[in-house]
Amino acid sequence: MPAAGTLGREAFGEVKGVYGAILPKTVTPKPRAGNPPPRLAEAPAGIINSIGLQNPGIERFLEDLDDYDIGLPIIVSVAGDTVAEFAELCARLAGESRVAAVELNLSCPNTERGGTTFCARAETISEVVAACRTALPDKPLFAKLANEGALNNALASEEAGADALTLINTISALAVDPHTRRIFLKGGLSGPAIKPVALRAVYEVSRVVSVPVIGCGGVTSGTDAVAFMLAGASAVQVGSGGFVREPGEILEEFAVYLRDNELKAQNLTSALRSRDESQEAMLY
Amino acid sequence: MPAAGTLGREAFGEVKGVYGAILPKTVTPKPRAGNPPPRLAEAPAGIINSIGLQNPGIERFLEDLDDYDIGLPIIVSVAGDTVAEFAELCARLAGESRVAAVELNLSCPNTERGGTTFCARAETISEVVAACRTALPDKPLFAKLANEGALNNALASEEAGADALTLINTISALAVDPHTRRIFLKGGLSGPAIKPVALRAVYEVSRVVSVPVIGCGGVTSGTDAVAFMLAGASAVQVGSGGFVREPGEILEEFAVYLRDNELKAQNLTSALRSRDESQEAMLY
Amino acid sequence: MRLQRAEILSRERFGNHLLLRYRWNGCIPQPGQFVMVRTRSFAAALDPFLCRPFFVHDYDGESAALLVEIRGRGTSLLAGEEEEVVVSEPLGRGFDIGNGPVALVGGGVWVSPLKLLSRRLAGRGIPHELYLEIPSTAPEAYGDVISRIFPDADLVPTDDPERAPEKLLARVGDLSRYSAVCASGPLSTLAAVKRAACEQVCVQLAVRERMACANGSCHGCAVPVWDGGGRTYARACISGPVFLAEVLAW
Amino acid sequence: MRLQRAEILSRERFGNHLLLRYRWNGCIPQPGQFVMVRTRSFAAALDPFLCRPFFVHDYDGESAALLVEIRGRGTSLLAGEEEEVVVSEPLGRGFDIGNGPVALVGGGVWVSPLKLLSRRLAGRGIPHELYLEIPSTAPEAYGDVISRIFPDADLVPTDDPERAPEKLLARVGDLSRYSAVCASGPLSTLAAVKRAACEQVCVQLAVRERMACANGSCHGCAVPVWDGGGRTYARACISGPVFLAEVLAW
Numbered sequence A, B: 001m002p003a004a005g006t007l008g009r010e011a012f013g014e015v016k017g018v019y020g021a022i023l024p025k026t027v028t029p030k031p032r033a034g035n036p037p038p039r040l041a042e043a044p045a046g047i048i049n050s051i052g053l054q055n056p057g058i059e060r061f062l063e064d065l066d067d068y069d070i071g072l073p074i075i076v077s078v079a080g081d082t083v084a085e086f087a088e089l090c091a092r093l094a095g096e097s098r099v100a101a102v103e104l105n106l107s108c109p110n111t112e113r114g115g116t117t118f119c120a121r122a123e124t125i126s127e128v129v130a131a132c133r134t135a136l137p138d139k140p141l142f143a144k145l146a147n148e149g150a151l152n153n154a155l156a157s158e159e160a161g162a163d164a165l166t167l168i169n170t171i172s173a174l175a176v177d178p179h180t181r182r183i184f185l186k187g188g189l190s191g192p193a194i195k196p197v198a199l200r201a202v203y204e205v206s207r208v209v210s211v212p213v214i215g216c217g218g219v220t221s222g223t224d225a226v227a228f229m230l231a232g233a234s235a236v237q238v239g240s241g242g243f244v245r246e247p248g249e250i251l252e253e254f255a256v257y258l259r260d261n262e263l264k265a266q267n268l269t270s271a272l273r274s275r276d277e278s279q280e281a282m283l284y
Numbered sequence C, D: 001m002r003l004q005r006a007e008i009l010s011r012e013r014f015g016n017h018l019l020l021r022y023r024w025n026g027c028i029p030q031p032g033q034f035v036m037v038r039t040r041s042f043a044a045a046l047d048p049f050l051c052r053p054f055f056v057h058d059y060d061g062e063s064a065a066l067l068v069e070i071r072g073r074g075t076s077l078l079a080g081e082e083e084e085v086v087v088s089e090p091l092g093r094g095f096d097i098g099n100g101p102v103a104l105v106g107g108g109v110w111v112s113p114l115k116l117l118s119r120r121l122a123g124r125g126i127p128h129e130l131y132l133e134i135p136s137t138a139p140e141a142y143g144d145v146i147s148r149i150f151p152d153a154d155l156v157p158t159d160d161p162e163r164a165p166e167k168l169l170a171r172v173g174d175l176s177r178y179s180a181v182c183a184s185g186p187l188s189t190l191a192a193v194k195r196a197a198c199e200q201v202c203v204q205l206a207v208r209e210r211m212a213c214a215n216g217s218c219h220g221c222a223v224p225v226w227d228g229g230g231r232t233y234a235r236a237c238i239s240g241p242v243f244l245a246e247v248l249a250w
């Protein structure tokens, strides 16, 4: 499935038959115009973005919801400035039959706590997830976490009732332009650069929680997807990788891997072998 | 100057006349053999390493200290498993006239706290830095921090008496080998991949502390060094970049930048212009 | 992003500019459309990460050409030795060709799409005139390429960059002669054309903003526009890169 | 790491192997030494990040050759089209050449350094014999290259990889004929040579471990060795890649 904010309706043509779900850009209670440009900077093997959650707001989003229906389950990513806003968004979606699940984008700033993100404290994560759980009793609820504090936040989310955890969101980053001597962009880093960090988060978290983990961060090939599943993910999201490659190609590589290794996708998560089985690997 | 653990004595020939200080690999109280191979994995625009602090231990290190003397100040990086070990290392170095300063490698696991790193809690950082400050009253004391929790840990270090902050150490990461279906390496990510993250940490921290910040993470060119100084660093360390480029070339590029922009290195830290001065940048 | 391999047919280097021609059998590019380009297959190197956007400069039924100013790593790689590029279909909304007469106004490497535009206009017998700025600071090679590529253009030498747009517009003269002005140039030129012409004729401006996905997904290429009285952001990759001047909120 | 540009003089591709020759006027490589290589200047691409280590396969006073098995991205780039490589001086400790006679034992792409070694031995008139394993699973192209590169070698066909080292050693025969055995091959071969010969003759093994800095800085290329009774790690890049077999703790 796509990572939130990285697949627009205009590009659905590319992913028909490829993804298992549609995950539109994070929706907020009110429309947001987003940040002024520049919103993007290239980074080594990655991208820094600062879009500012540009979106039409929940009401308008729901009016247009049919546009997102290409025969796949629709998972809606939501973000609020406060715990109450999160809960209201969930309540609004609870009765919407076309919505298959809700993903909480918990990496956005919490205005009640002086603008640090919800992920900055496990207590806040508990609060949001619990409130959303109550507001959305009958649909799967995913908590999308930042890398920072992932382990504690994951445990808190699970305890508060999340049905799955999405790991990870972008990592806070900065681009400086030595030429103009200006801060070029404050934003979040995504892409292959963060893949090893995301794999670690998925690995550490999946060992201590019993809910499924959805891996996200730097997937650009089928073997990247395999790596996430071996590390413990039950599903994988493709974000920045979809900007430079066709998602269908990634899926095809994934399928080739499974075929060549005589494995099934659902067995991958538990197909990790222990390290010391092979001496050769150690000494190469 | 080099980043700790990335410049061996055997390579001093390459950096004579280039670096302003020598910073040997982290020293621990007892000798350490280090981790079994593999210790390295390549990552997108970076490296994952898990060396395991291989070092001869403080006593043997001090016996050989003259080998590190190439006419530059020697900054010794130390790490202990407990607060007391850190303090003892500092006490041992306090009387050593050949040692110009001490850098505390606070990103290593704290065995008293169940193996989480010292950086996991600002309280522990305070404790270690304060103990080391007492043990080392007359030499500059640098605290080297991880990216995770950098802001709080920086404030704690400053308050506890650190004279400078080094940001950042490697970021916890994982390499999975889809081919053998094994965890290939658990280690720390370094190199260009983490540069935007390190720049952000330097920027955020340097705005709230008054001690100098030493930037570290992904410097591979002179303009990278410039970017760190514009972001708020007073000095820059080169780690992985030195594996693939000659440090002298990086310095030369830095010098060319200063010449072309009619700037002095010491003015760079304050040479950042505010963003909204230029419309053109916004709209390009 | 859907990309395909395309054979590089020729590279001509003029000073800091590169004219790159590649074999193209895909969709026919419209003037003002752009393509996303990488130099090498993604499997080989994850850095530089993103594709680079370039206006389609020319197209002859079998090959497409790009006019590239070499700025950084991506463009340097394009100027290198590889025998293939990886390239998208022509993307975005180009110029809207009416019945003319049309004034084509441009400067810098941004004159690129005006070539395909003038070719298309000529093909349809639509009268048009080209006005291109040549700064005195531009290397000689640049002037030579431009006069070779645009043999019929009115080349306007300019000294002071601040006054260049004004001088260019003075040469264009009375705008009411035209039914449309199509401009692609430095931001100062675009802004000046907008100011001067917007209320008299239909003005179309080719803008550009950093892009990642080029298919409307990432919202990275935001351009401020007026939308029902309010100011909002449009995506240059799908709503542009050519916009009606009055829509742009700058 | 100090690197310099070097012109690629030729590339010969045999199946999955590449023989790459580049102009070299730097230090004279010793048999068993290696070089660190990148395909392109670092400014162009930060990924793949690290240089790749390769044994110096051959050297004729003006050019050096590498024998490369194409495995991943770095070696694929080497097999590409670029006209230059970026390469280090010859590094590390090679084979220690005594007075012979010497048995050279190898297999896989790891036979590479045995070429320069046999050339050097021949140049000094030191008697030596070459025993190289050719697995039945190896592509025909591999066998052809090896017999071309090592016309005087005794090529030992092997079926079962597990029993290959044994078969190879059987062909070498009585080890006491030699004053030294120099081996470079699969780990199983190295281990078997060590076991069989270590107590009779001086055994030198070329090992390899992942490398980053290749100058002793990073401690990444750790190889377990015996040191004063204890087991510790030596750095393959400066204490090796050729080690005395008895020093290796495996």
Ligand SMILES: Cc1cc2nc3c(=O)[nH]c(=O)nc-3n(C[C@H](O)[C@H](O)[C@H](O)COP(=O)(O)OP(=O)(O)OC[C@H]3O[C@@H](n4cnc5c(N)ncnc54)[C@H](O)[C@@H]3O)c2cc1C
Residues within 6 Å of the ligand: A042, A179, B284, C034, C048, C052, C053, C054, C055, C056, C066, C067, C068, C069, C070, C071, C072, C073, C074, C075, C076, C109, C110, C112, C113, C207, C208, C209, C210, C211, C241
């Ligand atoms: C729709 C569109 C059409 C374009 N058409 C052309 C064209 O026909 N010919 C041409 O030469 N260029 C064109 N550009 C600009 C071109 O995409 C950039 O110059 C190129 O991406 C720079 O890549 P680089 O790796 O060489 O430079 P980088 O290393 O990415 O950057 C080098 C310098 O270029 C600037 N820059 C980076 N990206 C862009 C960008 N997208 N647009 C403008 N400046 C940028 C940066 O500020 C920096 O100063 C177009 C851009 C867009 C969005």
Ligand SMILES: Cc1cc2nc3c(=O)[nH]c(=O)nc-3n(C[C@H](O)[C@H](O)[C@H](O)COP(=O)(O)OP(=O)(O)OC[C@H]3O[C@@H](n4cnc5c(N)ncnc54)[C@H](O)[C@@H]3O)c2cc1C
Residues within 6 Å of the ligand: A284, B042, B179, D034, D048, D052, D053, D054, D055, D056, D067, D068, D069, D070, D071, D072, D073, D074, D075, D076, D109, D110, D112, D113, D207, D208, D209, D210, D211, D241
């Ligand atoms: C001292 C030394 C000398 C060497 N000499 C030669 C030589 O003469 N000819 C030759 O073909 N190769 C040689 N190698 C191995 C060579 O360095 C690797 O095959 C190469 O780095 C792989 O790069 P890649 O980007 O193509 O593959 P990667 O994408 O990095 O990896 C592809 C596969 O190769 C394996 N691999 C990665 N790095 C190494 C490595 N350093 N050594 C062995 N396997 C590795 C990985 O496990 C993986 O399965 C030598 C290695 C060392 C340390």
Ligand SMILES: Cc1cc2nc3c(=O)[nH]c(=O)nc-3n(C[C@H](O)[C@H](O)[C@H](O)COP(=O)(O)O)c2cc1C
Residues within 6 Å of the ligand: A003, A004, A005, A006, A025, A026, A047, A049, A051, A053, A077, A105, A144, A168, A169, A170, A189, A190, A191, A192, A194, A216, A217, A218, A219, A237, A238, A239, A240, A241, C218, C219, C220
């Ligand atoms: C342009 C862009 C926009 C994004 N927008 C959102 C968003 O609206 N909500 C969200 O939860 N994550 C958003 N993300 C983060 C991604 O969903 C994903 O977590 C992150 O990019 C890491 O994955 P990747 O490396 O595959 O891109 C965005 C990422 C990018 C690059």
Ligand SMILES: Cc1cc2nc3c(=O)[nH]c(=O)nc-3n(C[C@H](O)[C@H](O)[C@H](O)COP(=O)(O)O)c2cc1C
Residues within 6 Å of the ligand: B003, B004, B005, B006, B025, B026, B047, B049, B051, B053, B077, B105, B144, B168, B169, B170, B189, B190, B191, B192, B194, B216, B217, B218, B219, B237, B238, B239, B240, B241, D218, D219, D220
């Ligand atoms: C091989 C290797 C060994 C390292 N050893 C140490 C160490 O002993 N002590 C320490 O504080 N940091 C160590 N580091 C971290 C570096 O000092 C530095 O903080 C980090 O690599 C980021 O900088 P870079 O991207 O320039 O490499 C090591 C890094 C590498 C790559």
Ligand code: FES
Residues within 6 Å of the ligand: C210, C211, C212, C213, C214, C215, C216, C217, C218, C219, C220, C221, C235, C236, C237, C238
């Ligand atoms: S480039 Fe992604 S929306 Fe335009």
Ligand code: FES
Residues within 6 Å of the ligand: D210, D211, D212, D213, D214, D215, D216, D217, D218, D219, D220, D221, D235, D236, D237, D238
């Ligand atoms: S490769 Fe760095 S110590 Fe050997």
